[in-house]
Structure formats: structure tokens, C-alpha cells
Amino acid sequence: MNLFASKDDVIRWLGELLKEHVVIAPVRVQEQTTFQPISQVEDVVFDFNNTALSPKGWFLPPTETLFSVQRDDGKVELVPTKVERDAVIFGLHPCDARGIALMDSPFLQEPSDALYRERRSRTALIGLACRQAQPECFCTSMGSAPDDPSNVDILLTEGEDGYIVQAVTEKGKALLPKGLAEYKGKVPAPPKLEAVPTKEVVSAMRELFNDPYWEQVADRCLHCNICAYVCPTCYCFDMRDYADKGKVERVRSWESCQSPGFSLTAGGYDPRTTKGERLRQRFCHKLLYFPEQFQDVACVGCGRCVRDCPVNIDIREVISNLKQVTEAKSGS
Amino acid sequence: MGPESPFTPYLATLKTATQLTPDIKLLSVELEDPDIKAGFDYKPGQFALLSAFGEGEAPFGIVSLPLQKDGLEFAVRRIGTVTRALQELEPGDTLGVRGPFGNYFPLEDYVGKNMIVIGGGIGMAPLRPVINSILEQRDDYKELLIINGARTPQDLVFQPEFPTWMEAPGTKLELTVDRGDEEWKGRVALVPDVVKELAPSPGNAIAIVCGPPIMIRFTLARLRDLGYKDNQIVTTLEAKMKCGLGKCARCNIGEKYVCQDGPVFNLEQISQFLEQP
Amino acid sequence: MTEETKSSKDEVRTGVYICHCGTNIAGTVDVAAVADYASHLDSVVAARVYRFMCSEPGQEMIKQDIKELDLNRVVVASCSPTMHEPTFRKTCEQAGLNRHLFQMANIREHCSWVTADHEKATEKAKALVEAAVRRVYFHEPLEVREVPVNSSTLVVGGGIAGIQAALQIANSRHKVYLVEREPSIGGHMIQLDKTFPTLDCSACILTPNMSELGSHPYVELLTYSEVEELSGYVGNFKAKIRKKARYVDEEKCTGCGVCQGKCPWKAPSEFEMGLGQRKAIYIPFPQAVPNVPIIDRENCAYFQKGKCRACEKFCEAGAIKFDDEDKIIEVEVGNIILATGFQTFDPSVAAQYGYGKFDDIITGLEFERLCNATGPTGGNIQLKDGSVPRSVAIVHCVGSRDEEFHDYCSRVCCMYALKHSHLIKEKTDAQVCQIFTDIRCFGKDYEDFYERLVGEGANFVRGKVQQVASANGKGTDRGKLAITAEDPDSGKVTQVSADMIVLCTAIEPQQDADEVAHTFSVSLKADGFLMERHPKLDPVATRTDGIYVVGCCQGPKDIPDTVSQASAAAAKVLAVITKGKVELEASTAVIDEDLCSGCRICNLLCPYSAISFDDEKKVSNINEALCKGCGTCVAACPSGAITHRHFTTEEIMAEIEGVLV
């Protein structure tokens, strides 16, 4: 059953939620839209293209303390970070919601990542269907859709004069405001997207593992971490201890397989030293290893890497090229 | 109460620290919580992550024998800041232990075989529990040949155990160094050359090799020359393991996560890796 | 992120020793509290206090701890390291610990002596000790390297300073190369007439030394030569010397002098300060060493017009060599003495003195030639028109003690002014007036000389010259030149007239002193003279090991001081030669090839040219023997590829962290 909420209803609702929850919502910072914990509902942006960074940072923060070490009379105690409050992420596009669902695979797989698990179970996701598709969007090729409700607790779809509200899960239902009228009208059709040839991409990846193609693409790759950091499904991280004036913490921060020392061991051994090997690793992880391990391709088609790559390494183009190269190979 | 995190190490106390070589110390570590200690089941080849709080965490093979729980042993070589901090701990100090992680040497599959154990430098560490397990169940296996190499005589690890190894029935210990000194009467040769020289027969044999990458590479070649099949050669892979849980994605080689799928592989398995480690 | 892979250290065990220094420290700093604080720091196994740590029992305590507690690091918190660092380093060494595994915290000069606030001083002492403990953790043992010393010595400059030093070394049977840029050695001293206060004939006392040097079996004399390039380091220098073309074969020439008799072209004589003339081929002065003429191309008819060759025709020895060319000679030496001398201030830049504008205004050095029996006037003091002056004014401090030119005192002018006065009195009836600012007669027997001169009846007028004008037609009693001088204190203006004025010009650094400094990697002081290592305790060494500085190139001085300094430098050189080895700086910089990007910025800024670029590997290399450990390259290296031993970035960062706790 679909319900209807005017924009004012939604704003009031968010105000209510803010009393008991941390509300993470898209806000404008400078020229960009980004997900942040809000302090006032007025800051929330409803009409936006995909945010600068995906909301994955709520579950896997760019930097967090895993635990701190307390010393008392020579006795050591490890105090893990606690998740203090329930949270709501408001306004995620279906692609970002799918990103979170994909991250669940490695992080909730036993032994699960406690902080992730705790935040995940205490966070409700209120999705916002996309009215428009951007040229970089290709979610429909990656198992999602602009109006895909499957990975959120509640999905809002902008209609005339307000929002069509669809409670997807029990958790979502419990969160709904009272007194919303039922919506019987038509739900606006989602925008159409161009398809990317993802069929058999996994086997193509396997086949082209040693193809010179990777070195060619890597030629222009700068090996910055932009693609990994804007990606809703990239989850590599680094851990290090900090000792400052007697206070010791173990800290985890984002990392990327593209950075030069990523796989260098303390003994000086590095399995991936060339640009091509490093670039291939990222695509392999998304399009080969992850699906081998967890079935799905680790890409949601949000287009952020397409949009933000300084040298236009376009994953859609890579996927198309894979197809072309395999065809050319089998043809010859 | 915070969530039980797999990133939170078990607290442990350093019992003893023994200098094995100029840069390697054997740390004997006891887990503080008796229940955790009792449940800490591990097998030869598995590793754990040791924490020196304030410096960080690093992976080490567990070099004690599985039944030994009141003194988990690790051979720590000084190579970076974490290992230095670990070596500077004094008996009674607290450290962190996470593990056991990874797979292990399938010794039960090797019952009835001739065993060739080849280690170079600190590479002997994960092989020590293999050797000692074989010696404990000596009758289950046939001949045992140990080739232990190091840069100099001082760098040979586990020297106190050499007499036991040498005296065990059906067991041969061959020592070799890259550079001898005045007192050294033994062999001065590289490990791969010793393998070539001794030429252990590949018949009904399993060779376990561990050491620096270059030594491994040449030793494997020599073994193949001798007729060893890839499924007869077993090694442990070196990779950058940070989380031990297959999550941080650093030790990812091809489709494998060395911290979970490894670190023990036979050559046949390795040759199926997409990415050659 | 890469893991640190460099090899690390054994378990660190540090001992901390806090000195009371009687009440010097303990009177202000709560040393017990500092020791207690130190004892809780990481790696510290012992923290003790003692009344005088530098005393025998104090040192003994440290030694004992090193042995019994197996210490491998030592921190002493006491006075300034400039005071006792060597002491405690030795203590460590005696107990078998490398001297660089030691660090000092200065809690006296920088702490207890500059405050009365006990609490703050104690707090500061704790911070300084913590910094030292954290720093010493990273210390590495450093080896003190020794290199053998080449027993030859290079002396640059053949004036009295160079001659003295060279002779003294050569007489000890060690080879000396003496390089002089003029055609003969002798320097300024050989131009002088008499020397104060003894009134010895300058040439008479110098000539024997010059000829001894000229024929000395252990001296290789390289006149008309200049050092172009220096490489190497103490004990092992290599100098490239340009021996300029003389156009006369030194081997063949007998020094008969016929050539200069026959030469038709003339030029002003440098030796005679332009007061006399010499030929285009000439021996600079009769006592020249070597006694070999030289052809001055600029003034030679053959070189300028292509015709003449008179000298060649008359030279029986066949020594004339028109096709002579500059030669580059390379010598290897262990030590170098710089005795490059001075030049005199050119008074024409100070218009008030009228030099160059009026006749009969001459400099002190010109007066020496005028007065000298071998000089252009045969020793007659006379005016340009040939007449004898009736009055002479001697002006002091021309260019010295003058804010506009040189702030410093040239030290010799007062005395030679008095000497000139005496010589004028001796040779003429002229009245002499000394226009002075202060009379400084500080040397041995100098005051007696002054008294003697006063007795001879010189006039003394205190003042700085404001103006010199022509007095012709004006109502002055005697003299053609009118001098206006003003007393710098009272402002009183005095008029003096004289027929002749002698300007006592300042001693100033050679025009190319900065080039010399650069070639030999020594420093210049702000006044332009070469800088000694320490003005009091090491006045003849420079900050570059193995290079010494003597005579007026280091600063104005008289002949006795110059000679003493030259002997001192020679003694220092001989001491090094005798020892046979020199210790090199242990705290040097070293480049990690893996981290070097090959940008070469360090190559450019090393003042010792110790860094070179390896074109094969595309990385820079430091010659540790040349490195003096200043660390300038370390701070400049963008990729952090240079490690400065004993001042590593880690050590300094540990210190920063330590003091900020």
C-alpha cells in the first residue's frame, strides 16, 4: 500500500526523526551535495544528482577509532568504540542503497565487522527514487533501477505536490509518521537508462586477465584514490595505532588498492608493482573476485567514478571493451 | 558494553622472550582469559596478528605446537616499527593477539609419506611446528629431511632444537649458510643448490618450502627438476595481511585472500591463481 | 602505505644522569623530581642525580651503570654540551659504549641560570630530559673515520706570511708548494723602506728569507701562478694551479738582466707604485725571487706590433719564449695555508683627501718607495717638481675607522705614520704635522717609539680631514695645500697647510677575497676578511679542516703578528703531518638511493661540493670525507632521501615530541 506525504509532511516527519535519531541526509556544501548528519531539517536537499561521496561513509567512516587502550596500574583494557544512537539515512538513491547491500556481504560475513554490523542494524534507510537519470548513470545494468525499493526500508517517489511513500520493511513501517493518506494514483515512471553490456562480464574478466589491455588503460590512470573513495562499494581499509601523550588508539581509515604501497609487505615484497596490475586489481575485484565470492558484481552503476575520474577511465567503456576484446580474440 | 569486534585483540601476557638470532626473538605468550585460552585451537601453518599497542599489529606464524596453549610461541624478526616494539616488550608486559587465522599444512594427508622440509631464515618459523608434529607422530611418516638455511651461522633459527631433530629416528637435518665464519664447519651453499645436491627422491614425497621469495623461486625450480609434481610441493605465501578476516582486501592475490584461503598452498593450487604471486 | 623496512635497534636501555652542579642547577631545579620523572620514561632503566656529574666519581657512576645495568644509551642533564659533551662521550667510550649513543640536556645555561622560578625551571628541565631520552633512543653508533695525511703543504701567497710559514714547514723537511700570483715573492713587505719601531731596512731582513726559499730543496716555488680549483679534504687536497705564461724560460734564464736593458718599451712599475718605470720585459725589483724577468704582453712591442724581439736577440741563454702558454699544474697536498694578503685603500674614492686631484698627495705605500734608496728618487723625499717639501702633513685613518669605508682600525697606520715622520725629519728640514683621530701604539716598544717621535718635534692635530684644497694665492704661511680637519669629539675645526700630504690608507681585503673564499670553501667575515675558526682560541684555523689563514688576509696586522701567526699555522700543519692521520666528521649526511629522485637540488647547495650526481643510476652521492655535516642538503631534499647521521629527522622529531609533552 502506497501512502502520500506532502513536502511539509516529510519535513515535519524528519523533524520528528531528528529527536530520537541521528539523521544523515544530503546537504549542500559549497557547490556539492553530500551526505552529512544534519542539525536542522532546513538543510536537507531533496533534488540532487548523486552526491559527491556515497553514504557508505556512515557504515565505514573515512576514519574511525576501533578501540582505545586504557592502562590502569599496569592493567591494560581495550575499550571498543560504541555506537551511541540509532540513525536514519534519508534520501539515498536506490543505487546507493544497493551499494550498502553489497557492502553487507564482506562486512556481515562471519566473523562480522562489529561496528559495521551495529551501525547497520541501528540505521534505517529512507530511499528517494530518482526522477532523472544523469548521463553517467547505469544502475539498471547493475541490478538496480531508479525506483528500486529492494534495499531500503522506505522509498519515497516524488509525485505531483508531494511524495509517494512506500514502506518496504517492517522497520520502515515502524518509522512512518502517523496519519498519512493512502495514495491511489499512478506512480510516475522511472527514467530510462542506456544499457551496458554486462552479460558474461565475469568470464570475460577471467579470460582477459593477462591481456595487454590493462596496461593500455592504465597508461592514462593517475593512480589516485578518487574512484575508490567515491565508490559506494569499495571498502579497502588500513589500520594503524596512534599513541599521543599516553593515549593509544587503533584507527581504521579508507585505503585504496590503487595507492602505490598498498600491497607492499614489510619484507619489501610487492605482488603488484606495475600500473596495469594495480588498475586491473580494482576492476578484477569489482567484476571478478567479488562476484565469485558473493555472486553480485561490486558495482551499482551510480556513475560517480565515471563523473569524477580525472582521466575518464569509464567503467562502462571498460566493460564494453572487454566484450570487444573477447570477441576479437575468439574471432581470430 | 561495546560490540564484540573481531578487530579487538585478546589480551595476552608475554611470558618469555628468547633471542634466537641477532634479529629474531622467540616470544612465548599466554592469553589472559582462561576460556579464550582453552578455546584457542590452531594447527601448524596458521598465523595470528600480534599487537604492540601504540605501534600496531602484524601477522606472525604460530610456531608452537597446537596442544601448547599456555605458551603460544611466535618468532619475531625485527623488520619494522611493530616488530621492534614487540621485541622490546619485557616479560609481564601486555600485548594483543588475534587469531588463529588462515589455513594450515594438511599433515593428516601426508601420513605415510617421505617429508622434505626446506626453510630459509625466518622462513623456518612456520615449519617448526610441522617438524615437531611429525616428530611427535614419528611413525606416521617415513623419512624426514630438514634443510635449514640462513645467511650466516648466527642467523640459523631454532638452534637449541637441532640436537633433538638430528637424533630423531629417520630424520636428517642439513644446515647450510650463505656465508660462513671461522667456527663454521658446515656447508656453505645456497638452499636451492643444497636441494640439488641432496636430490631427495620425489617418490611418495611431499616438500614443504618456506623462505624469502627468491629462495622459494629457485628451490621450486630445483624440486621440479628433480621430478616433483606441483601437488607435491607446498609453501606458504607472503602477503600484506592487515585484518586477517578477508575484509581489508590487502592480501588479495587473484581471487584468493591469503589470510583466509592461505597462507598454505601447494604449487598446483598456486598455478591456478590468475595472478601469480 | 609502506611499512618501515629499515633495520631497527636492539632493545634500548637508557641511563639518565642529572647533575646538581653544586647549587648551579640544584639551587633552582628540583633535580630529584626530574630524576623521578625521568625514571618513568620509556626505555629508562636508571635515573640518578649527583653533585658534580663531570667529576671523577660522577663519571665512574655512569661507567659502572653502563656495565652493570647493560645500558646502551646515556643521557646527562647538566651544563651546555659545548662544555662537557666531549667529557661524557669519553666516559661512555671508556665503558665500551659508542660515543654517539650519548645525549646531553642543557639544564644549566638554558635553564637554571636564566630564571629564579623553581617550578618553571623544574618543568623545563623535565621537558629537556624527556626530549633527550626520546632522541637518544634513535641514536646510532657512529664510527670515527681516520684518513692518512699527505705530508705536502700548499701555501698560497708569497708575502712575509707565506714565506715564513713555507720556510718553517720546509725546514722540517716536508714538501711545500708556494703559489704566488705576482712574478716574484716578497709581497708588500719588500716594498717597504724601514719597519717600525726598530727601523730595520725591510728588504734587508726579508731578502735572505726570500732567497732561502727560492733555493730550498723542499720548496717548489710557483710564482706568477694562481690556484684555480680545489677539491678533496683535509689530508688529501688536490689543487689545480694555473701557471701563467711568463714568456721567459725559467730553467734557461740566468737572470743577467740584459734583456731589460735592451727592451725599448716602458711602463709604470707596479713595484714602485707607479712612481717609477720598468721595461716591457722586466724583473720586478732587484732582489726578486725568482730572479727571472717576465714579459708584459700589453706593453711589449712584439706582442702589440708584431715586431722587435730585441730581448730574444740579446738573450745569450736563449730563454725568451714568445710562444709560452699558461700551464695547469695539479698538486696533492694535505694542508693549505692561505696567506693571500691585503690591498691598500684607494683614497681617490674619498674626494675630501684630494688624492689624484692635486700633486704631492701620496699614499703611505708610495711614500715608502719615495723614501727608499733603491726607489725612483734614490731615496730623496721630494715634491713632484723636484723640490724638497718644507712641510708634510701625515693623515691617519684614511679609509679606516670611517663609517663610510671601513669601520675597523687598520692597526699599522699610526705606527708607520710615526715612522714616516721620523724619516722625513731625518732626511729633510720639513715640518711634519700628524692629523690623527687617536694614536694607537699597542705593540711591544711602540709606546717608546711614539715618545721618541714626539721628542723629535712632530705636530699632532686631532681631526678627520674634511677637505683638501689648493692653498695657492691664499694667506697660508707655508705649503701649497690647505687641509681642513675637524675634531670628531669637540667639532673644533683646524686648518693645516703643507707642501706634501701622506695618506695613511687602510688595509683592506684583496679585491678577490670572496673568490678565494669560494675556491677554498672558507668563510668571509662581514668586513670581507677571511674568517678564522675562533677569534681567540683558534685564530689561524678556518672552519674548513686542513685550511689555515695567516697574515693580513685574515685581518689587518703588523709584521711581528703576521710572522707569529704564520709560525703558528706552520706548527699546526706540522702537528697534523706528524700525527699522520686526521679524524673526519662522523655526523655526516648520506643519501638513500632508493629514495633519491635525482632532482640534484642538493648538488647545487652543498658549500663543500661534497655531493655529486651519478649519471648511471640517476641519483646523487655524498662524498662523506668532504661532508662537514651542516645538514643544509638534508633540509632541502624534497624526497627526504638524505639522512643526517646524529641529526636524523627521526631524532629531531623525537626531540620535538619530547619538549612538547
Added chain:
Amino acid sequence: MDKELIQQIRDKARNLLKEGTVEGVIGYERASDDLTSRPLFAYSPSDTERLIFDETCAHNLVKYLLDKKGKKIAVVVKPCDSRAINLLLNEGQIERDNVFIIGVGCPGMVETNWNHKSETLQAKCRTCQLFKPVVYDFLAGGEIERQAEEETYSDITEEEAKSVATRREFWLEQFGRCIRCYACRQVCPGCYCPVCFAERLDPLWVGIRIAPEENDMWQTIRSFHLAGRCIGCNECERVCPVDIPLSLLNRKLEKDVKELFAFQAGLDPEEAPPFATFKKEEVMEFEK
């Protein structure tokens, strides 16, 4: 699009490859949005047909020469980029003989993002006084006539006029957004240390925390490392995914280096960089 210019670039590139003068040509091709451009590595004569040049070709391709050391490579270079060549020559990172420079006169680049192309020139282009590369082997398209605004550093002086506290707040906010993706470093032709200080543990200059205090350290040191070396291509700012105004840092340093040491990077491949030389007689503000 200047067809004739593009043809000249293609012809030159093709000939260089055909004749074997170079192993590869680095130029620009159309990006996947069919609107903007991206780097192209052409290794065969047929690849050169994809070469283009227009007002979207913002990338400074000189950076890639660092990946191709020891190889003979031709590179398409705009006037501002050409200063990077001089920088790298000055710092011994490339060899002149190995690089064939296809210079292009520059009409100025417009602001672009993937699938977006604005009409306005990039800020750096509005005041750029270089219309011709400072070094090249072949100048495609000939010299360009163009009027540029005077470089007044008005953006910098505006910042300088604010109070120290205001500036502190401003930069903390800016650096607070940094996600340490290191794109600014990776794109910079002057960033080529074998191991970046940000990745050193001995000493640890900056930790792994993606948090204001460490970002601050990272950005401060990164920009100061480029003092007197930044050639003003502004690629760092262009690629920053969180829009930190890095040009305000780089231009401040450029302005000060010009004022204090009369030096501009990348104009002369021989001139000693400002921190590798000095003038004895110069007097700095703190000495007055």
C-alpha cells in the same frame, strides 16, 4: 575545433611514429562523453587518427613523461604545460633528447567536467600570458594572438586582507573536506618523490587519519613542497573531487616566490631553483 591544427598534430604524430623517432605519442582524444577530452597514448600510426585538440584539453600530459623515463616519447604540450617540461629538465627527471615536444598555441581552456563544458575560460587561463610553449620541437597551428587579463593575484590579495583567524577557519574547513585521495599529488608533474612523505613511517610526518588535523599537515606540506616549483597548470585543483581551492595555495606561493626571489618555475631549464641558491645581499622581511 581547429581542424587544421588537429591535422597538423596528427600528421606530426603519425610521422614520428612511422619514422620510429618516438615509441609513443601522448596527446588528447575525445572522452567517453563525446564532449570533453582525455589523454591518449598513441603507439601506432593508426592511433593518431584519434588525436584532437580543443578548449577542453585541460590535462597536463607532461606528468606522464615520468612514467616513460628512458623511452622516446612525443607529447602534446600547451604553453602552461611546457613549463612543466622545463621543471622536469631542471630537476633532472627527463632527458631533453628523449622527448619530442609537439607544442600548441593555446586559446585558453574552458571549465569542464565529465559531460559538462562551460563557456567560461578557466581562471588560470584568463590571466595566462603564455600563448606559446616555452620549449617545443614543433609548433602546431602557429602562434596565437590573444588578449589576456593582467595577472594581479586579486584572489590572493583578497585572502591576504582577511584576518589570520578568518583564514585559519577557512582553511580548516577546506582541509576538513579533504578525503586524502591524493589525486592532487598524482596529477602533479612536480610530485615524483620515490616515496611520498605522506607514506613514510620513519619519520611519520602524517598519519592515515582522514581527519582535519592530519589533512592540514598533508596539504600544508604538499603545497610547500611545490614552493618555487609549481608551474601553475592547476591540475590539482581541477581534479580535486571535493573542490578544495588549491590554486589559492599554489598561487600564493607563486606570488611570494616571485616577490621575494624574483623567480618563476619552469621558464628556464637551467636557472637554479629558489631554494638551491641565494643572494648574499638580499634582505628578508624578518631582518628589517
Added chain:
Amino acid sequence: MKSAYEPKVIGFLCNWCSYAGADMAGTSRMRYPQNIRIIRVPCSGRVDPLFVVKCFQRGADGVLVSGCHPGDCHYTEGNYYTRRRFALLREFLDYLGIAKERLRVEWVSASEGQKFAELLSDFTAELAGLGPRSKI
């Protein structure tokens, strides 16, 4: 009366001139505020500008870099490089919001104990006037 705010000052002093100058201040029993913590370096040219950045990051309120007067460098010319590096760094830190008054560069010779003491008094007073640095 003690003032509540005690600025933290780190001084990098060259061994040959400024450190000796500071020693001289001590030997002459001159009084100056105790806020400074001195780090001895062979030459002011050894002071990596990054050290100063690090000091500020670690909580220093002021940093002094001091070496021999120009022309008097023990190593001939190290301090000329110091002069250039820190002239620029002062401007740059100021621009980033760390007032240039917090970074002093001074030439102090071995005989200038008086100058050193006065400098420290002046610097500490100036820092106290500026107040604590805004924390990150």
C-alpha cells in the same frame, strides 16, 4: 602573579652561533621567560621547514629558528638558505592562518647573549599577546 597562559616555544638553534649565544645568556645569568625549549642543530640550514610545521601541528605556540648572522655561517652559507626557506614559510603559514609573528627567524651570534635574552622576552610577550592558537 603568574599569567594563566604560558605559550609553548620551540627554538631551533645552530650549534656555532645561536646555541652559544643562548649559553652566553646563561653564563651571564640573564633572566628570560622559561617557555622556550631549545633544540640544537649543527646549522640553521638543517632546519627543515617541515619541522616547524610539525611543531605547530603538535601544539607549539611559537617557533624560533636562529642561526649565525649572514656571512658568519660556520658552514659558509647554510644560513642564506635558511633565510630564504623561512622567509617564504612565514608568509605561507600566515596565509594558512598561523600568524607569522609565531615563527621568528633571528640571527644571534655567540656573543649576543643579551640579544638572545631580550629576544626571548619579547617573543614570549608577543605570543602571550596573540593568545593560544586556535586548535584544530
